[in-house]
Amino acid sequence: MSLVKKLIAEFLGTMLLVLFGCGSAVAINSVSSFSDGGLYVFIALAFGLTLMLLAYAFGDVSGTHVNPAVSLGMLIAGRMNIKEFIGYVLAQFAGGIAGGALLLVFFGKETGLGTNGYAGNSALNTTLLQALLIECILTFAFVLLILFVTDKAERAPIAGLVIGLALAVIHIVGLPFTGTSVNPARSFGPAIFAGGSSFAQVWVFIVAPLAGGALAALVYRLLKGKNKNDLTK
Numbered sequence: 046m047s048l049v050k051k052l053i054a055e056f057l058g059t060m061l062l063v064l065f066g067c068g069s070a071v072a073i074n075s076v077s078s079f080s081d082g083g084l085y086v087f088i089a090l091a092f093g094l095t096l097m098l099l100a101y102a103f104g105d106v107s108g109t110h111v112n113p114a115v116s117l118g119m120l121i122a123g124r125m126n127i128k129e130f131i132g133y134v135l136a137q138f139a140g141g142i143a144g145g146a147l148l149l150v151f152f153g154k155e156t157g158l159g160t161n162g163y164a165g166n167s168a169l170n171t172t173l174l175q176a177l178l179i180e181c182i183l184t185f186a187f188v189l190l191i192l193f194v195t196d197k198a199e200r201a202p203i204a205g206l207v208i209g210l211a212l213a214v215i216h217i218v219g220l221p222f223t224g225t226s227v228n229p230a231r232s233f234g235p236a237i238f239a240g241g242s243s244f245a246q247v248w249v250f251i252v253a254p255l256a257g258g259a260l261a262a263l264v265y266r267l268l269k270g271k272n273k274n275d276l277t278k
Contacts, residue, residue: 054107055136063144067159089216097209114258121262141234158235160243184257226250
């Protein structure tokens with residue numbers, strides 16, 4: 046598969062993840078009849094199901110990283126080269142920005158656009174340190190699972206389902222803390238258009254997920270080593 050096709054798939058996948066994941070969060074939050082717990086479950090399912098569908102749609106094209114932390118994990122694990130990594134990350138951030146622009150058109154800036162945050166932008170009034178830790182740990186778990194579930198081609202039929210369910214569970218845990226990012230591109234796109242404190246805090250949701258993704262790759266290599274028979278090829 047050519048690199049151009051992979052980058053187009055990553056751009057579209059990230060854009061759609063932001064549009065449908067964050068868009069569902071904005072739409073569901075506008076329905077006051079749901080309890081906070083119900084809101085979290087529905088938002089988590091929206092992100093998880095969206096990623097699952099994207100994995101089956103674009104998995105054989107690009108591997109459906111749609112997340113710079115996942116791509117960084119793949120790079121460190123030896124499952125993509127630096128040229129692919131740079132291209133993937135640029136396409137993912139571009140897709141995140143495009144998704145954020147669509148959210149702005151559909152919902153308006155005053156809705157918050159599904160941005161992430163801590164302190165006053167968090168349901169639990171999460172501190173900066175807590176936000177960094179929760180995002181790093183959740184991303185570590187998510188990327189580690191992806192590395193293991195995609196390291197053998199015979200797991201392809203179930204990989205999308207497993208990864209989608211994992212993202213849903215991770216969102217249930219992280220939503221009250223930070224709104225759950227675990228994806229720098231997903232956070233950056235909406236934050237640009239929301240502005241204010243959301244944009245001022247977005248660095249947390251770039252740094253912490255990247256650190257978590259890198260740590261996951263190091264642990265993966267320690268436990269299993271390189272395996273090139275994966276779904277990203």
